[in-house]
Amino acid sequence: MEAAAGGGCGSGPPLLLSEGEQQCYSELFARCAGAAGGGPGSGPPEAARTVPGTVTAAAGPVADLFRASQLPAETLHQITELCGAKRVGYFGPTQFYIALKLIAAAQSGLPVRIESIKCELPLPRFMMSKTDAEIRFGNPAELHGTKVQIPYLITEKNTFKRMDDEDKQETQSPTMSPLASPPSSPPHYQRVPLSHGYSKLRSSTEQMHPAPYEARQPLVQPEGPSSGAPGAKPPRHKASLIRSFSVEREPHDNSSNYPDEPWRITEEQREYYVNQFRSLQPDPSSFISGSVAKNFFTKSKLSIPELSYIWELSDADCDGALTLPEFCAAFHLIVARKNGYPLPEGLPPTLQPEYLQAAFPKPKRECTLFDSYSESMPANQQPRDLNRMEKLSIKDTADFPVPTQDVTSDDKQEQNKTRLALKSTADEALPKDMSEDPATSKDSNSLKARPRSRSYSSTSIEEAMKRGEDPPTPPPRPQKTHSRASSLDLNKVFQPSVPATKSGLLPPPPALPPRPCPSQISHHNVNSERSAHPKPPTQLPNYGDFRLQKQDIPHSQPPSKPIRRKFRPENSATESQEPPSTVGPVSAASGKPHAAVQKQSSKQKKAIQTAIRKNKEANAVLARLNSELQQQLKEVHQERIALENQLEQLRPVTVL
Amino acid sequence: MAVCVAVIAKENYPLYIRSIPTENELKFHYMVHTSLDVVDEKISAMGKALVDQRELYLGLLYPTEDYKVYPSHQLCRYGYVTNSKVKFVMVVDSSNTALRDNEIRSMFRKLHNSYTDVMCNPFYNPGDRIHSRAFDSMVTSMMIQVC
Numbered sequence: 162m163e164a165a166a167g168g169g170c171g172s173g174p175p176l177l178l179s180e181g182e183q184q185c186y187s188e189l190f191a192r193c194a195g196a197a198g199g200g201p202g203s204g205p206p207e208a209a210r211t212v213p214g215t216v217t218a219a220a221g222p223v224a225d226l227f228r229a230s231q232l233p234a235e236t237l238h239q240i241t242e243l244c245g246a247k248r249v250g251y252f253g254p255t256q257f258y259i260a261l262k263l264i265a266a267a268q269s270g271l272p273v274r275i276e277s278i279k280c281e282l283p284l285p286r287f288m289m290s291k292t293d294a295e296i297r298f299g300n301p302a303e304l305h306g307t308k309v310q311i312p313y314l315i316t317e318k319n320t321f322k323r324m325d326d327e328d329k330q331e332t333q334s335p336t337m338s339p340l341a342s343p344p345s346s347p348p349h350y351q352r353v354p355l356s357h358g359y360s361k362l363r364s365s366t367e368q369m370h371p372a373p374y375e376a377r378q379p380l381v382q383p384e385g386p387s388s389g390a391p392g393a394k395p396p397r398h399k400a401s402l403i404r405s406f407s408v409e410r411e412p413h414d415n416s417s418n419y420p421d422e423p424w425r426i427t428e429e430q431r432e433y434y435v436n437q438f439r440s441l442q443p444d445p446s447s448f449i450s451g452s453v454a455k456n457f458f459t460k461s462k463l464s465i466p467e468l469s470y471i472w473e474l475s476d477a478d479c480d481g482a483l484t485l486p487e488f489c490a491a492f493h494l495i496v497a498r499k500n501g502y503p504l505p506e507g508l509p510p511t512l513q514p515e516y517l518q519a520a521f522p523k524p525k526r527e528c529t530l531f532d533s534y535s536e537s538m539p540a541n542q543q544p545r546d547l548n549r550m551e552k553l554s555i556k557d558t559a560d561f562p563v564p565t566q567d568v569t570s571d572d573k574q575e576q577n578k579t580r581l582a583l584k585s586t587a588d589e590a591l592p593k594d595m596s597e598d599p600a601t602s603k604d605s606n607s608l609k610a611r612p613r614s615r616s617y618s619s620t621s622i623e624e625a626m627k628r629g630e631d632p633p634t635p636p637p638r639p640q641k642t643h644s645r646a647s648s649l650d651l652n653k654v655f656q657p658s659v660p661a662t663k664s665g666l667l668p669p670p671p672a673l674p675p676r677p678c679p680s681q682i683s684h685h686n687v688n689s690e691r692s693a694h695p696k697p698p699t700q701l702p703n704y705g706d707f708r709l710q711k712q713d714i715p716h717s718q719p720p721s722k723p724i725r726r727k728f729r730p731e732n733s734a735t736e737s738q739e740p741p742s743t744v745g746p747v748s749a750a751s752g753k754p755h756a757a758v759q760k761q762s763s764k765q766k767k768a769i770q771t772a773i774r775k776n777k778e779a780n781a782v783l784a785r786l787n788s789e790l791q792q793q794l795k796e797v798h799q800e801r802i803a804l805e806n807q808l809e810q811l812r813p814v815t816v817l
Numbered sequence: 818m819a820v821c822v823a824v825i826a827k828e829n830y831p832l833y834i835r836s837i838p839t840e841n842e843l844k845f846h847y848m849v850h851t852s853l854d855v856v857d858e859k860i861s862a863m864g865k866a867l868v869d870q871r872e873l874y875l876g877l878l879y880p881t882e883d884y885k886v887y888p889s890h891q892l893c894r895y896g897y898v899t900n901s902k903v904k905f906v907m908v909v910d911s912s913n914t915a916l917r918d919n920e921i922r923s924m925f926r927k928l929h930n931s932y933t934d935v936m937c938n939p940f941y942n943p944g945d946r947i948h949s950r951a952f953d954s955m956v957t958s959m960m961i962q963v964c
Contacts (some may be wrong), residue, residue: 451939458940466948469940473951481937506950 186258193222193257223257230264240264424509426493426517434489448482454491461495467504471495474508486517819924819959820892821845821908824932825943826903829853833947836908837960846935849906856896856904873897874922874927897899897925903932924959 227237244259266272327633406463435445441457442449458468476483483491490512498504510516557686821836847927859875875896897905905928909921935941935949 366865379899451937455939465940469948470950472938472940473934473949479934479937481939 182262186261187225188629189261190254190257193226223260227260227264230268232264232267236267240267394599422498424493424505425511427490430493430496431489434492435485437492438485440487445485448484449488451481454483454488458495461499463495463498467498468495470504471498473510474504477508477514484514489517490514819907819956820910821849821906822956822959823849823906824947825849825853825857825904825906827903832903832945833952833956834910835953835956835960845908848892848908852894852896852906853904855894856906859896860898860902862898873899874925876918881896895921895925897929899932905929905932927955927959 227240230237232240240263243263244256251464436499437457438449439445441453454472458471459465461468463471471491471494475487475489475494490508493512494504820838821834823835824830824833826832829848831846834846834849836842856875875898877893877895891911893909893911895907895909897907899905905925907921907924907928931949931952932947935952936943936945938949941949943946
């Protein structure tokens with residue numbers, strides 16, 4: 162349907178309007194004209210144009226409308242000039258339509274020129290405020306995922322009908338129910354107190370972009386057919402986004418006036434993205450590798466070409482890895498795409514990494530609060546994603562008393578966290594979230610955290626896992642008991658060694674030369690010498706007694722009977738003294754002193770014997786270990802030689 | 818300037834091929850295909866030399882020939898091979914401006930950089946056709962510099 166603009170105003174070229182545009186513009190014109198008290202302007206524009214004065218849109222409402230388009234004032238001036246209204250002095254339908262088209266062009270970023278309106282343009286966007294008497298704009302039936310906004314709930318009853326579609330979907334959607342109050346709700350909805358809005362938003366954003374994206378798909382799909390307008394879904398989902406944007410924007414209008422509200426990241430979303438980032442990569446100042454990010458973003462169920470394009474947009478430095486701002490931008494694009502926004506041609510200015518880093522300065526925060534927040538939040542966000550739970554290494558360890566390694570890493574992370582932004586409203590919502598899921602987080606943490614990785618510096622999770630395994634416990638050393646030399650049994654070894662030392666009959670361990678039993682040597686009256694020589698002393702100091710010894714030997718008790726010896730010192734003493742008649746008097750003379758001495762000596766004997774036994778055991782064990790290791794060394798040598806041989810054989814083949 | 822740009826994989830199948838004017842595309846495809854033989858010849862001529870020593874830019878592949886349809890145009894084919902045996906072939910129209918060798922080299926360098934950017938994208942599987950919009954726009958800029 163063409164508007165013959167060339168007829169009257171003489172300035173505009175033939176204007177091509179699509180169905181949607183036609184409808185929209187005519188309605189808008191009707192409003193503006195209706196407000197002026199004129200007749201409805203929904204008739205064919207060309208018919209109306211020819212009669213000046215019949216249908217015009219009053220300047221007042223039109224000006225309001227143009228202001229609502231959020232374009233800067235000079236642009237609006239340009240538009241009014243171009244559309245010819247200034248020249249003819251009023252807004253006829255043609256001028257109005259041209260102006261609307263120009264507004265659309267300006268909002269899409271095209272220069273304000275007549276040529277711009279020749280091409281296909283999305284519908285112009287108008288932000289409505291409560292004070293505005295205008296109706297909300299939006300065309301649920303016509304949307305096909307273009308940038309039409311459904312900014313606010315209406316207050317006017319006359320547009321309730323158009324809201325019906327929205328309402329039906331909204332009431333059906335559980336995620337939106339808290340937000341999408343019916344239009345008859347109190348008009349001050351739009352200035353809902355921030356905390357309420359944010360907490361609701363958080364719950365809705367969480368539900369909107371839950372970690373398991375699959376959950377959303379069934380949610381979206383049943384509502385799609387019910388609404389009958391595929392385009393209506395996106396606005397409903399976008400609505401919460403947009404509400405957050407607009408609510409966010411009003412107080413922060415000092416920042417640059419970007420027309421691309423959907424590409425602006427709110428605090429809520431920012432926090433969510435940061436937490437997701439941290440779940441993949443504990444260090445916020447580091448980056449996520451490509452493969453990790455790929456696995457993560459593939460879960461969003463977007464097609465690979467789209468994900469590829471999103472990556473292209475967001476990875477500004479094209480290094481194959483995502484820093485935190487890049488990650489936020491990518492995530493935001495994915496979220497927007499899932500909500501039906503078409504992907505932009507270029508990275509929007511609000512998603513540029515520099516902008517993101519500048520827009521969210523890093524003030525000092527209470528680190529403890531943030532720590533606990535970050536610990537609970539990831540658990541909160543990913544209740545079902547156990548894989549990611551395993552990666553909450555650093556946060557988990559902060560929950561529990563941990564070795565010093567993690568304490569230092571905590572410090573580091575605290576410093577990192579101070580650099581990230583948090584709003585106080587987020588803090589308010591924190592305790593709520595924390596109280597919601599401390600149990601689950603702690604349980605899962607306790608389940609997963611302990612054995613899991615504690616390293617934080619690695620970029621890949623696998624490396625982190627591997628490195629994390631090392632600190633807890635090194636693998637146990639091979640026991641002193643036999644690993645290879647099964648024939649050697651420690652028990653068997655030192656049992657015979659004891660009797661050998663005692664009796665001297667059995668062959669002693671190879672390390673020790675055969676020598677008489679120290680107990681026998683210490684049996685005699687050389688106290689000081691005995692104490693001075695805990696080891697079996699040489700035979701010299703007791704040379705004199707050696708003859709005694711020799712005679713005592715046949716009478717010596719079998720091994721491990723120092724106790725008996727102790728209890729029968731006198732008996733043995735007397736026994737040993739009687740047969741050796743030659744030394745009888747000597748031994749007899751020394752019998753009694755022996756008796757007195759023997760108690761002490763027996764204790765010392767015992768001590769010495771145990772010491773000796775232990776030392777011999779240790780010796781034996783070490784000797785065996787040595788032999789085993791020697792064996793292993795030989796085997797390793799052989800392997801090495803074999804490998805070198807193989808290498809030699811393969812080497813000439815690989816040369817190109 | 819560049820009339821046709823092609824990126825050929827190691828196994829000699831095209832990863833990306835685009836030409837202007839869009840008519841007679843087949844002829845350009847054929848030209849690129851025949852150029853591959855020349856490229857392979859130049860690579861193998863290096864013989865046992867290590868890859869590092871081989872220069873990436875191969876230069877003019879074929880003596881300039883007249884283009885039958887547009888008799889005024891003279892088409893030159895240039896080749897460039899990366900270390901991973903991915904080949905870039907460019908057909909330039911030398912009638913408008915006599916392109917210096919340096920300019921061709923810089924064009925290939927840009928191509929190579931864009932190609933590595935495409936590679937950096939984790940969602941790109943090596944061996945797929947290149948659909949990257951950044952790459953497209955870069956090639957477009959090369960193609961319509963003068964036209």
